[in-house]
Amino acid sequence: MLPAPVQIFACQNRTCRRDGSSTVLAELQSELARCGLSARVELQATGCLSQCGNGPMLLVVQTATGQQIWYDRVRPEEIPLVVRRHLIEGKPVTDMLYRAKHPKRSFPEWSPLPPPWHTSP
Numbered sequence: 171m172l173p174a175p176v177q178i179f180a181c182q183n184r185t186c187r188r189d190g191s192s193t194v195l196a197e198l199q200s201e202l203a204r205c206g207l208s209a210r211v212e213l214q215a216t217g218c219l220s221q222c223g224n225g226p227m228l229l230v231v232q233t234a235t236g237q238q239i240w241y242d243r244v245r246p247e248e249i250p251l252v253v254r255r256h257l258i259e260g261k262p263v264t265d266m267l268y269r270a271k272h273p274k275r276s277f278p279e280w281s282p283l284p285p286p287w288h289t290s291p
Contacts (some may be wrong), residue, residue, distance in 0.1 A: 174212035175283060176257060179229040183218040186225030190246070194226045197246040201253045210283055211257065224268065230256065232281065240268035257283050 180195045181204050195215055202208045212233075219227050224242040231238050239262045241252065248266065256262045260282025 174210055175213045175233055176210065177214065177233055179214050179216045179219065181217070181219045181221070181225055181227040181230070182215040185222045185227075186218075188229055189225045189243075191226035193246045194244050194249065197249040198253075201249050205253055205258065207253070207257060207283065209277075217290045221268070221270070224270070227268070228252070230233075230262075230265070238271070239269040241266045241269075242268035 175268050178198065180191060180198060182191050182195065195213075198213060199208075219229060221227050221240075221242065226237060226242075227246045228241040228244050229238060230241070239256070241263070245264070246254070248263075252263055252266070267275050269275070
């Protein structure tokens with residue numbers, strides 16, 4: 171069985187949990203399912219990603235290339251934007267990038283997930 175094309179690691183350690191990471195994780199699970207991406211995105215609740223005080227943190231990894239995109243201080247209401255723009259359109263959300271990992275708000279080229287995926291009207 172091939173690995174999922176994208177992996178998302180959602181910190182669930184103490185500080186991120188205090189800042190609402192469990193709600194972010196639940197919203198991400200729901201949005202992936204709503205868009206028909208659950209089988210193509212491996213979502214993992216993780217321990218500390220060593221970025222304490224900047225959470226909730228999401229680390230998005232393109233499996234084939236190992237490219238990483240980091241998002242910090244993620245809010246549940248931002249999840250649909252991340253799924254649509256980053257995963258479906260292949261354009262990481264520049265304004266949400268974690269500056270410690272993306273100091274110029276730049277990122278490597280990212281390939282969108284190919285259809286089929288579902289979007290709401």
